[in-house]
Amino acid sequence: MAKQLGYHQIHEIFTRFRELDPEPKGELDHVNVYTLVVAVALSAQATDAGVNKATKELFKVADTPQKMLDLGEEGLIEHIKTIGLFRQKAKNVIKLSRILVEEYDGEVPSSRAALQSLPGVGRKTANVVLNMWFKQPAQAVDTHIFRVGNRTGIAVGKNVDAVERAIEDNIPAEFQQHAHHWLILHGRYTCKARKPVCTNCIIRDLCPFEEKTL
Structure with a gap:
């Protein structure tokens, strides 16, 4: 578990996420x-x-x-x-x-x-x-977000409730609406559980994870 990052570091991380994918979407198909x-x-x-x-x-x-x-x-x-x-x-x-x-x-x-x-x-x-659907800045913490939050220091917590609170407390308001999608997608495709793809990571210079695969 990394140390909780500060405001400026987190702001820079989510600025990069937003530049890469301004409107992240969930991957579950639905019609209503x-x-x-x-x-x-x-x-x-x-x-x-x-x-x-x-x-x-x-x-x-x-x-x-x-x-x-x-x-x-x-x-x-x-x-x-x-x-x-x-x-x-x-x-x-x-x-x-x-x-x-x-x-x-x-x-x-x-x-x-x-x-x-x-x-x-x-x-x-x-x-x-x-x-x-209702466009509320609610944070759904799954295994990807729990891992990424603790590994990167973006949202540190010992359980999903603590990580949810850490997201709400530490991620700037302007990023709250899309925060959980950015974190899920980052965990699913880059910051993977067993072999994170650190060479392709856009925040690797800000990430304190000691076991980077470079």
């Missing part, structure tokens, strides 16, 4: 806010590519809570059985769809508390939806 919730819920312990492959046909037939209920749990399973934990995820998707229909008139709520009350939707999923 409901399908975003479903895609993120399905992505737990699965790859975005694997989820996208499964939902490509699913979202053609079930892109609203009512259509998902009409499809039913067994019908949903047929679409997502290539994804890990598919049976439990199918149960959760059907349950959350029923709650959205019965309690929210089929609309996805825009509050974190309401989102987290849905089956299979934890804080990380809620934050992704708040950030990507």
